[in-house]
Amino acid sequence: MPIKHSYKDLLDTNSYIQKLADSFYFMCTTRTVQESKLFPVNPYITLSYYNAWYRYPELVRKVDAAMPAEEIADRARQVGSYVNTITMDVCTQFYLGGRQWLIDMGILKPTDAVEDVIDVLDFTRRINLAYHRSEAHIFPSDGSYKDQVHTARQTQFFEENALGVAPGDKLHHAFTKFMAAVSAYGFLSHCECRLSFCNNGPYRTKGGNEMLVRDALDLSECDYPWMDGIASEIEFNNLTLTVEMKDTHFNMVDDWGSFEAEPSYNNENLVSVGLYTSDYLSDGYIPVHMDNASELADYLDDQREKMEAATAEMWKMMAGWSREQMIDAGLLVYSGTLKDVAHFAGVYEQDDWMLIDERCQRMKPLMNDEYGGSAIAELVGLITLTSQNRSPHHQARYSKERSEMWSQIPYSVLADDDFTSGVGPMGAGVTTLPAKTAKWTTTQGKLTQDECNAAAKAFTSRVHDLRHYDDDQWAKNNPDAPQTAELAAR
Numbered sequence: 001m002p003i004k005h006s007y008k009d010l011l012d013t014n015s016y017i018q019k020l021a022d023s024f025y026f027m028c029t030t031r032t033v034q035e036s037k038l039f040p041v042n043p044y045i046t047l048s049y050y051n052a053w054y055r056y057p058e059l060v061r062k063v064d065a066a067m068p069a070e071e072i073a074d075r076a077r078q079v080g081s082y083v084n085t086i087t088m089d090v091c092t093q094f095y096l097g098g099r100q101w102l103i104d105m106g107i108l109k110p111t112d113a114v115e116d117v118i119d120v121l122d123f124t125r126r127i128n129l130a131y132h133r134s135e136a137h138i139f140p141s142d143g144s145y146k147d148q149v150h151t152a153r154q155t156q157f158f159e160e161n162a163l164g165v166a167p168g169d170k171l172h173h174a175f176t177k178f179m180a181a182v183s184a185y186g187f188l189s190h191c192e193c194r195l196s197f198c199n200n201g202p203y204r205t206k207g208g209n210e211m212l213v214r215d216a217l218d219l220s221e222c223d224y225p226w227m228d229g230i231a232s233e234i235e236f237n238n239l240t241l242t243v244e245m246k247d248t249h250f251n252m253v254d255d256w257g258s259f260e261a262e263p264s265y266n267n268e269n270l271v272s273v274g275l276y277t278s279d280y281l282s283d284g285y286i287p288v289h290m291d292n293a294s295e296l297a298d299y300l301d302d303q304r305e306k307m308e309a310a311t312a313e314m315w316k317m318m319a320g321w322s323r324e325q326m327i328d329a330g331l332l333v334y335s336g337t338l339k340d341v342a343h344f345a346g347v348y349e350q351d352d353w354m355l356i357d358e359r360c361q362r363m364k365p366l367m368n369d370e371y372g373g374s375a376i377a378e379l380v381g382l383i384t385l386t387s388q389n390r391s392p393h394h395q396a397r398y399s400k401e402r403s404e405m406w407s408q409i410p411y412s413v414l415a416d417d418d419f420t421s422g423v424g425p426m427g428a429g430v431t432t433l434p435a436k437t438a439k440w441t442t443t444q445g446k447l448t449q450d451e452c453n454a455a456a457k458a459f460t461s462r463v464h465d466l467r468h469y470d471d472d473q474w475a476k477n478n479p480d481a482p483q484t485a486e487l488a489a490r
Helices: 007-029 041-066 068-076 083-106 114-131 152-161 168-190 293-319 323-339 340-345 367-381 450-459 473-475 482-488
Strands: 197-204 210-216 240-244 249-253 261-263 270-278 441-442 445-447
Touching: 007 083, 007 114, 007 367, 041 068, 041 083, 041 114, 041 293, 041 323, 041 340, 041 367, 068 114, 068 340, 083 114, 083 168, 083 197, 083 367, 114 482, 152 197, 152 210, 152 240, 152 270, 152 473, 168 210, 168 240, 168 270, 168 293, 168 323, 197 249, 197 261, 210 249, 261 367, 323 340, 340 450, 441 450
Parallel strands: none
Antiparallel strands: 197 210, 210 240, 240 270, 249 261, 441 445
8 A cells, every 4th residue: 555645745745855965964964073071972973863753743744734834934934943944954964863873773664754754844844935935045055055044024123222332341242251151051052063043144224234133042941851951041042132243255055054254253343232032932032131331241140140140050060960950851852943943933841852752762872972972973073884885976066976875765665665664652751851940031931831831822923924925025015005104024
């Protein structure tokens, strides 16, 4: 009996698998090696792939039934959240990474869990299509590595509300020191990985400069139980920082929300800055202490000092963790990249996203540092697993070698080939980490999990109601329309 999906569905899925493989290969091989003196990074990354493989299908279907992927992305385009360029790329990569390793081990065949793979990839593909709607790309790599997520309405809002700075003044000094502190804080709170920061842009400003929009995420008491208490003094969970630069061209903003600039990024070229908060419960970006430059500088200094204190406390706490606790925390950060879709949909459950599937848990004895490091190197760097080989005549897009990162689904499942539809229900979850006890920090205050979900389900957004008018093509051709005027006022 053939699968329930069509030939077109499978064409779309395999095309997306190949796009993801090309993107991930380029990103992984143009980065430095992911290492840490504290965390066993490569073992936890490898294990996160298994956790994603076993848990995503059920979780994606649960979210999509409550709020379709496109609607989540339309909401996410209006705020800074964990539904962003990097997370909505890598979540699918991690899922496919789990599949690839299990295929290579002989535990799976490419014809296994076919319905799961199609459903997960369809969900994340729709998320990316809608999230990147303003530029009509799926990934920044489709558009010569520009990530212009926002419409002219939003970028005009950022530009008009920004506060001017000059080297040596109070705000410039405070902003520079804050950026260093929040980067270090987010890096450690996310178990020494880069997922706490995402950039989009560049956007051209009226003065001929370029603006980058920078999101710092999950800064306060949030989904990660290790942030409870330690992050209680951090006022906002998400902060969006806008930077306008002179004499600087951001020549690359890539599929992981990272950037390169010509000449190199230099704070001496800052022209203006802005600070906002937002999340799945806010109707757009909310200015934070931006009445004047002095007030914003004082606030940045205050939050910097609190983040530096929280960073010190986190170091002490994490230094006392066992190796397995470090693996669990890092694993959950990585496999949890998709978690905020559940917040938008109002169906977030801590045990869905912050526990480790028992089928993933069984892989832990393999993951010493040597094996974990080799596994990641083979899978996403060297691309030398037997399961990754294509025809000896094949040439990959970037490497020109015969291997490709992810295996596609054989079209024979549309005829009479044997297949399995999925991995089955999520297994019971386990963790060595303490349970979450604090409330969640949101733009509507400190809320319990149930209160967060209820608020998300009850939330309405006028910007979202007008989303079909919120594009540059409409504004260009209908400058005097009431919808254009209403959106411009927001």
